[in-house]
Amino acid sequence: MSEEKLVFSHNEIFKTDPNNKDKVIMKIPNDIMKKQGWAEGTKVKIKVGDQGTIIIENVQGEENGK
Secondary structure: OOOOOOOOOHHHHEEEEOOEEEEEEEOOOHHHHHHHOOOOOOOEEEEEOOOOOEEEEEOOOOOOOO
16 A cells, blocks of 8 residues: 655644644644545544654544544
């Protein structure tokens, strides 16, 4: 099974929270959201791979907001 890799710079993904400079907001790029059929409110699980990659998976078996 072949996995497609998408590469983004950290500036495209992570932004400082304007309400709290000590926190960071992770924005999933629109390309990924569309490809996966996700919308704001979709529940996802985020893991960090052994090479520092970010793995984002849909939470199965739960009601997702669309």
